Amino acid sequence: MSGIIGKKIGMTSIYSADGTSVPCTVVEAGPCVVTQVKTVETDGYVAVQLAYGDAKEKNAPKALLGHLKKAGTTAKRKLVEFKDFANAVNLGDTITVADVFKEGEFVDAVGTSKGKGFQGVVKRHGFSGVGGQTHGQHNRQRHPGSVGASSFPSRVFPGTRMAGRTGGDRVTIQNLKVIRVIPEQNLILISGSVPGAKNSLVILQK
Known part of the structure; x- marks a missing residue:
């Protein structure tokens, strides 16, 4: 077997x-x-x-x-x-x-x-967060940051790593x-x- x-x-x-x-x-x-x-x-x-x-x-x-x-x-x-x-x-x-x-x-x-x-995103994908607390960054420690450009392409690409459900997947070690x-x-x-x-x-x- x-x-x-x-x-x-x-x-x-x-x-x-x-x-x-x-x-x-x-x-x-x-x-x-x-x-x-x-x-x-x-x-x-x-x-x-x-x-x-x-x-x-x-x-x-x-x-x-x-x-x-x-x-x-x-x-x-x-x-x-x-x-x-x-x-x-x-x-x-x-x-x-x-x-x-x-x-x-x-x-x-x-x-x-x-x-x-x-x-x-920090727990799900291992992001570091936006970082420092100066220059107005008082509540962004664990946020993803920018996720897309402005006028072009004016959308977020599919597959961009964001927050979401984690675990419960079939995993092979x-x-x-x-x-x-x-x-x-x-x-x-x-x-x-x-x-x-x-x-x-x-x-x-x-």
Whole structure:
């Protein structure tokens, strides 16, 4: 397999062999159920669909319940398709974190970043603000400054960085090192930060 679905537990730190403290994100990865195996003959491409997290049947569409019933499983929270995989799997198989990742490998973490609501340009884009408080600049410390010319083009160009809603986006952090894999508890420790809040869904892929 090339990836797995998990849940972000939180952050911790462990000590490396030379005594350095390494900040890590703890992810409960799997177990996931193989709910569909796609082939060139039936679907035109090769992929494996995994499902993770138990859900209430009353909240799941009947079409989804019928799809999951073919794999012999109940309602799930998240279904994700992985195109690149090395091991042969069958419908209904259970995939654990130890089947996918080993210590020392590098993974990409995909999650939904924390929503921060409507924010100004300093927080949203890292602007420095207009600056000094002299020459009439008494209330412009965190303002964007000029956003366009006057007579020409007499408009603001699309895509100009301004204040607006921040966060809540799909974010991918690449090349995070796998520090430790704990198969007994389905846990994986990844160096650095992973997008999303605690208990949010995370996709880990090679």
